[in-house]
Amino acid sequence: MAALKRTAFAMALAATALTGLPGCRPASTARATTPSTGDALADASELPGRRALAREIYVAGVPLLARYAVVHARNIDRASAEYQGPLNVLHWVMVSAESSRAEPGATVSASLDLRAEPMVLRVPALPAARTYVMQLTDLLASVPAQISSRSSGNQAGDYLVVGPGWQGTVPVGITDVIHADTSLVSVSGWIQQLATDSVHSRQQLQRGFRVQPLSRYLGVAPPPMPTATEWPQPLPADLARQSALFFGQLDALLSFAPMQPGDRDLRQRLQQLEITPSQRNLAHAATRALRDGMADGQREIDQRRVAVEDCQSDSLQGRDGDYSDAVSRACAAQRSLKEG
Incomplete structure (x- = not known):
């Protein structure tokens, strides 16, 4: 049998750029988003670009937070009502x-x-x-x-x-x-x-x-275990949809989704978008743009939910079991979180 094909998730942006993105730091040092030029945030005219990138990263990151929340409840948090047992056990x-x-x-x-x-x-x-x-x-x-x-x-x-x-x-x-x-x-x-x-x-x-x-x-000795993990506590559902804390948790969870080869240039461009101390007057507006971008992304997910049978996975997945786009993935992931 040929090797089973990996169906990689097309989220290069989210999987490479989240370290240091807005919400991963205090608002005063959050990053702006104009990835086409890589110039630092200079004035409010760049806030729409920040909002658009926040929407894209939010939609791409929803599955990671949602699926982690299910794993945490079932196999990590022993106090959870949904706890089934430890990791690596059927x-x-x-x-x-x-x-x-x-x-x-x-x-x-x-x-x-x-x-x-x-x-x-x-x-x-x-x-x-x-x-x-x-x-x-x-x-x-x-x-x-x-x-x-x-x-x-x-x-x-x-x-x-x-x-x-x-x-x-x-x-x-x-x-x-x-x-x-x-x-x-x-x-x-x-x-x-x-x-x-x-x-x-x-x-x-x-x-x-x-x-x-x-x-x-x-039948051989096991390799060294990774450093003890402090499993992040999943965000409550309302904060995961409305708060810039979403990006902080996504940044933490990206340790489970290492950067893919070839993505370093994009990471470097985004690292040039730091808000400098002289631009702190824009920090509040930049954070608001971040939340507005999340709201834009959630509206897309909600529209997909209405259009496609309440995000039933069979309606969103192709023959290989994978999803056709990021919005479909996010829609199905939020449904799986609701179902537990």
Whole structure:
């Protein structure tokens, strides 16, 4: 089987420029936005450009904040009502025939932390009559892979899930490599329940699906763990849509979405847009332009929600499971945050 294709999220602007952008610092040292020239903010005439860039970055960044909020609630914050269990573990929930699905089965979810090393997702061999799907989604709402009975058949497979920049050797026995653009990746799946299933057989089936670090898969010593993470507390929904704190949290979360090769020129241009002390009289207006840009972006998302079946993912995604544009991604991400 050819290597599973990575579906990178086209957010080069947000993924490269957020360090030091407005909202990541006090308003007095916030940055203006006129990326076409790279000149420092000189007067109020440049505020419309700042507002336009804020809109673009807001729409691009919504998925990252929204998806992180779900990961945080399910697998990081033990006090959360939605907490399912720790990172890098599959968590199962039975789905009855009375649920929204046409067929009973079991749902499974996990959040993979790929900072220290890749993870291996094992899918067992299944009877031809049983259907399943396992979808991986990164923090940018890209879908690096969808493994299912339809696309991959019902044979067993070991799938190596690697984070950005991984340069290791793919070991023998790996069915395919899944490249993710962020070092936190969500797994969600569904496995069909058959009429002949017993409680024991369902438990056996679930034990066949497994997530483990690459080092354990190889039987070698694990690499050093990353420095202890102070997981950012997700912003409340209202602040995430209205406050310049959005950009500060996005800046923090971009540590999970490293800069892609070739983006350095854009970062350097944006770093030239610092508001100097002599321009502090514009800082309040610049921050207002930032919030106005967020409002512009949210209006686009809301319009998409009305136009496309309340942002049902099936209506927004293409055949490969990815989204066609940033507004669709943001729309679906806000829906996923609402659903939990």
